[in-house]
Amino acid sequence: MLNKYEVVIGLEVHVELKTKSKIFCGCSTVFGAKPNTQCCPICMGFPGTLPVLNETVVDYAVKAGLATHCDITRIGRQDRKNYFYPDLPKAYQISQYDLPLCKEGFVDISVQGKDKRIGITRIHIEEDAGKLMHDLNEGTLIDYNRCGVPLVEIVSEPDMRNADEAIAYLKKLRSILLYTEISDCKLNEGSFRCDVNLSVRKKGEPEFGTRTEMKNLNSFAFIKNAIEHETKRQIRAVESGEVIIQETRRWDAIKGESYSMRTKEDAHDYRYFPDPDLATIVISDAKMDQIQSELPILPDERKRTYMEKYKLAADAAEQLTAQKQLSDYFEIGVNHVETPSTLANLMMTDSFKNSYGDDEAIIFKIKPEALSELVMCIEKGTLNPSLAKRAMGYLVEEQGAVKDILKKYDLEVLKDVERLTAEAEIILKEKPMIIKDFLGGKEKAMGAFMGQMMKRTEGKADPEQTEKVFKVLVEKFK
Amino acid sequence: MSTLTKLTLAEANVLLNQKQISSEELTNAYIAKIKESDNEINAYLHFAFETAGETARTVDQLRASGEKLGTLAGIPMAIKDNMSTLEMPTTCGSKMLENYHAPFDATVVKQLKSSRAVVLGKLNMDEFAMGSTTEHSYFKKTKNPVNLDRVPGGSSGGSAAAVASDEALYTLGSDTGGSIRQPASFCGVVGMKPTYGSISRYGLIAFASSLDQIGPFTKTVEDMALVLPHLMKKDPMDSTSLTSPEFSLDQIRKRDIKGIRVALPVDFMEEGIDEEVKAAILKSAKTLEAMGAVVETVSLKSLKHALPAYYIISSAEASSNLARFDGIKYGYRHPEFDSLDTLYSRSRRYGFGDEVKRRILLGTYALSSGYYDAYYKKALKVKTLIMNEFEMLFQHYDVVLAPVAPTTAYGFDDCSEDALKMYLGDIYTVPVNIAGLPAISINCGFDKDGMPIGMQLIGKHFDEGMLLRVGHAYELEAKERGQLYVK
Numbered sequence: 001m002l003n004k005y006e007v008v009i010g011l012e013v014h015v016e017l018k019t020k021s022k023i024f025c026g027c028s029t030v031f032g033a034k035p036n037t038q039c040c041p042i043c044m045g046f047p048g049t050l051p052v053l054n055e056t057v058v059d060y061a062v063k064a065g066l067a068t069h070c071d072i073t074r075i076g077r078q079d080r081k082n083y084f085y086p087d088l089p090k091a092y093q094i095s096q097y098d099l100p101l102c103k104e105g106f107v108d109i110s111v112q113g114k115d116k117r118i119g120i121t122r123i124h125i126e127e128d129a130g131k132l133m134h135d136l137n138e139g140t141l142i143d144y145n146r147c148g149v150p151l152v153e154i155v156s157e158p159d160m161r162n163a164d165e166a167i168a169y170l171k172k173l174r175s176i177l178l179y180t181e182i183s184d185c186k187l188n189e190g191s192f193r194c195d196v197n198l199s200v201r202k203k204g205e206p207e208f209g210t211r212t213e214m215k216n217l218n219s220f221a222f223i224k225n226a227i228e229h230e231t232k233r234q235i236r237a238v239e240s241g242e243v244i245i246q247e248t249r250r251w252d253a254i255k256g257e258s259y260s261m262r263t264k265e266d267a268h269d270y271r272y273f274p275d276p277d278l279a280t281i282v283i284s285d286a287k288m289d290q291i292q293s294e295l296p297i298l299p300d301e302r303k304r305t306y307m308e309k310y311k312l313a314a315d316a317a318e319q320l321t322a323q324k325q326l327s328d329y330f331e332i333g334v335n336h337v338e339t340p341s342t343l344a345n346l347m348m349t350d351s352f353k354n355s356y357g358d359d360e361a362i363i364f365k366i367k368p369e370a371l372s373e374l375v376m377c378i379e380k381g382t383l384n385p386s387l388a389k390r391a392m393g394y395l396v397e398e399q400g401a402v403k404d405i406l407k408k409y410d411l412e413v414l415k416d417v418e419r420l421t422a423e424a425e426i427i428l429k430e431k432p433m434i435i436k437d438f439l440g441g442k443e444k445a446m447g448a449f450m451g452q453m454m455k456r457t458e459g460k461a462d463p464e465q466t467e468k469v470f471k472v473l474v475e476k477f478k
Numbered sequence: 479m480s481t482l483t484k485l486t487l488a489e490a491n492v493l494l495n496q497k498q499i500s501s502e503e504l505t506n507a508y509i510a511k512i513k514e515s516d517n518e519i520n521a522y523l524h525f526a527f528e529t530a531g532e533t534a535r536t537v538d539q540l541r542a543s544g545e546k547l548g549t550l551a552g553i554p555m556a557i558k559d560n561m562s563t564l565e566m567p568t569t570c571g572s573k574m575l576e577n578y579h580a581p582f583d584a585t586v587v588k589q590l591k592s593s594r595a596v597v598l599g600k601l602n603m604d605e606f607a608m609g610s611t612t613e614h615s616y617f618k619k620t621k622n623p624v625n626l627d628r629v630p631g632g633s634s635g636g637s638a639a640a641v642a643s644d645e646a647l648y649t650l651g652s653d654t655g656g657s658i659r660q661p662a663s664f665c666g667v668v669g670m671k672p673t674y675g676s677i678s679r680y681g682l683i684a685f686a687s688s689l690d691q692i693g694p695f696t697k698t699v700e701d702m703a704l705v706l707p708h709l710m711k712k713d714p715m716d717s718t719s720l721t722s723p724e725f726s727l728d729q730i731r732k733r734d735i736k737g738i739r740v741a742l743p744v745d746f747m748e749e750g751i752d753e754e755v756k757a758a759i760l761k762s763a764k765t766l767e768a769m770g771a772v773v774e775t776v777s778l779k780s781l782k783h784a785l786p787a788y789y790i791i792s793s794a795e796a797s798s799n800l801a802r803f804d805g806i807k808y809g810y811r812h813p814e815f816d817s818l819d820t821l822y823s824r825s826r827r828y829g830f831g832d833e834v835k836r837r838i839l840l841g842t843y844a845l846s847s848g849y850y851d852a853y854y855k856k857a858l859k860v861k862t863l864i865m866n867e868f869e870m871l872f873q874h875y876d877v878v879l880a881p882v883a884p885t886t887a888y889g890f891d892d893c894s895e896d897a898l899k900m901y902l903g904d905i906y907t908v909p910v911n912i913a914g915l916p917a918i919s920i921n922c923g924f925d926k927d928g929m930p931i932g933m934q935l936i937g938k939h940f941d942e943g944m945l946l947r948v949g950h951a952y953e954l955e956a957k958e959r960g961q962l963y964v965k
Contacts, residue, residue: 045802047683048562052717082798091801271845276688279717
């Protein structure tokens with residue numbers, strides 16, 4: 001039944017910009033302050049106050065636009081979006097209506113090896129609203145700290161056809177924005193928020209179905225669940241002959257289902273009009289050049305470089321470039337090593353991933369120079385990957401110099417023939433079957449011997465030397 | 479003592495500098511005058527006599543110690559009650575803001591404080607500056623000092639009446655569609671709406687942001703020239719504020735207007751205008767000609783579109799600007815509500831007066847989806863048309879001469895039943911706001927009942943200097959000719 005249908009998904013992403021001050025006043029934007037300690041008459045919309053645009057907001061939005069291949073509106077304006085709600089102190093939100101700062105861009109994604117281009121309809125700047133807190137004793141309280149925190153709203157084309165594509169798009173978009181360093185993009189703190197517009201249609205139908213909009217999705221897992229749930233809900237509805245109504249739905253992550261917030265009939269007429277308190281936004285050629293020059297090399301280009309110059313596999317290149325910090329780390333380390341793939345492989349081990357904490361707040365406990373030292377040891381043959389992993393563990397715990405750690409824990413590939421022979425003699429004495437099997441023509445016997453040797457040497461034995469020693473000893477038994 | 483309140487700003491400055499009078503004496507004279515006459519005039523909403531006295535004494539001490547003081551130092555004045563003040567309430571003449579105390583001073587208030595102006599109090603106005611009579615104040619009706627049975631005009635009726643009744647040496651008002659010029663005309667004082675953007679709007683409670691402009695009321699044009707430079711300053715807190723060029727006081731005081739080109743648009747003298755007003759304007763034109771100016775009749779065809787465009791633009795902006803008065807954060811909240819919707823609707827229903835609600839409804843309608851293009855967008859086109867037409871005129875002329883209002887001050891309740899009749903009274907003032915131009919209202923005679931008639935001089939953007947030059951020369955000439963009323 002699902003196969004008869006096609007899902008059409010468009011995403012609206014709200015991203016809080018990490019400017020020091022708010023969009024129209026000097027208040028701080030730092031997250032997590034005590035309620036109503038970061039607001040002033042301007043962001044609280046007191047009568048007589050006027051907004052003055054923080055120009056960094058425009059710079060950041062243009063940066064986002066250039067990073068997603070958008071056209072930039074060089075002469076723009078801001079509009080008022082009028083509606084009443086207690087978290088909106090002026091009863092209008094200063095946003096952009098028909099002249100968004102950026103339009104007609106794209107983001108390239110890759111899902112299971114298949115490349116796809118997702119269109120960006122527009123990116124505009126606007127101010128965030130405050131936060132309502134419902135307290136059983138006090139009633140509803142309002143925190144105005146978030147009022148006037150600058151946002152960009154990034155609207156995609158309805159180009160995605162399943163949850164995986166939607167997640168890939170969001171992750172890629174987030175990655176690009178993190179590269180440009182205009183936002184923290186923290187889903188759990190609300191600095192990267194996503195609304196899902198979704199409709200279904202029978203495959204081959206030219207027209208889109210009626211869409212619903214889902215809000216309150218603050219993790220990738222919720223977004224995936226919500227999309228899959230809403231897809232099934234709509235298909236079930238269509239199959240049973242119901243008409244899908246255009247509505248806004250709120251995702252309840254605990255129950256794992258969405259419910260209707262308002263239908264099109266209750267939709268606001270926002271009465272947009274140009275805000276007469278604000279001057280025209282003019283972006284000069286010099287400004288464009290400056291922003292362009294500040295743009296870092298973005299993940300797509302880095303991925304190509306990693307594959308072509310460093311000969312990394314597509315998957316490894318993708319993983320390493322997904323986060324700027326990770327990619328920057330790789331680029332520092334790669335200058336010291338001869339085999340970039342060895343470095344890449346170490347960086348993709350769980351030992352390394354565990355060393356920098358969670359993806360949203362990377363803090364490297366192993367310096368890139370230290371990791372390169374381990375790679376160089378592998379290249380020289382004094383370390384192997386499993387010893388390197390152990391070394392990483394000690395580096396995280398003790399923060400010492402690499403050579404001290406290696407020495408302290410005796411982390412070195414064991415090549416000493418005398419020691420290996422002594423160990424081998426013990427093994428063969430305990431397990432004489434190995435020799436019999438080997439002489440009887442069982443190739444596996446060598447593997448068993450190797451396993452025993454690794455066990456005895458805590459993985460340090462050099463396989464090549466071990467094999468030689470074994471063969472020498474075996475000769476004696478012939 | 480009472481003669482002190484008759485002094486002009488120019489005269490008071492001379493006497494203060496010569497130490498013939500003190501600021502404290504001057505201030506006390508004004509306070510005495512207010513106590514004597516404001517029970518009848520009702521110009522004031524709030525008084526600040528104590529701080530006024532303190533400021534005056536401080537200025538006297540500074541003057542005694544030889545400090546160089548500016549023109550406004552120690553001069554008693556008052557402010558329209560839509561400009562935010564820390565020390566006094568800011569009500570906008572509305573029940574909605576009856577108990578509102580702004581948490582900051584408007585930029586103009588800060589400027590006045592740094593000029594050491596003596597602020598006597600705050601002045602009555604039509605609620606949220608909407609109206610032409612000051613009858614729409616929630617608190618009281620201000621009377622025209624020339625004739626107590628007449629309205630003082632509006633919305634800055636308190637500001638005009640205070641100057642006309644010697645209850646302040648000068649005052650500040652605000653002008654969105656004529657709210658300074660028309661009451662100045664009705665009360666027989668000088669009122670100026672400077673170029674849009676020349677005086678900061680920060681702290682002025684907005685009516686229509688693209689049209690609102692603060693300006694002074696004074697007793698003479700010369701006084702106007704003395705007050706303006708202290709206020710016309712670019713403000714980083716107001717994105718629409720601009721740097722004004724300085725004008726030359728010497729040039730203004732020369733009384734030389736030979737060769738100045740004056741345009742007299744016939745469209746301002748057609749149907750609806752009182753014959754007496756028309757005659758006074760024509761007489762002024764003759765006076766200007768006699769002084770060496772070149773007066774020519776011209777046409778300003780877009781005038782007929784100005785009024786509807788004004789009421790759409792101003793109401794649209796007002797509907798958005800006044801949406802913040804929702805009973806949540808400050809201002810009136812109706813005591814009984816059972817939902818967010820009823821909290822909003824009852825607070826706004828009972829907090830706003832009829833005229834304000836009329837404009838909000840009109841503006842909301844004009845911005846609604848499906849009507850936007852037909853009303854708001856079209857009004858913006860008319861705005862461009864009017865701006866272009868003025869620009870064409872100013873390629874050939876230095877000033878435009880026009881009446882301020884089609885009538886002189888009328889009686890109370892004459893317009894209260896018919897909003898449209900009141901709106902029609904704005905016809906000659908609104909084009910100036912739409913085009914963002916400076917204009918000054920100067921008394922140019924009286925009707926048979928003795929009510930003042932105002933003439934309007936309209937200038938190029940930032941050419942306040944020219945308006946003051948022509949206005950000052952005219953005022954002195956007319957006085958000498960006995961054409962003006964001497965109180």
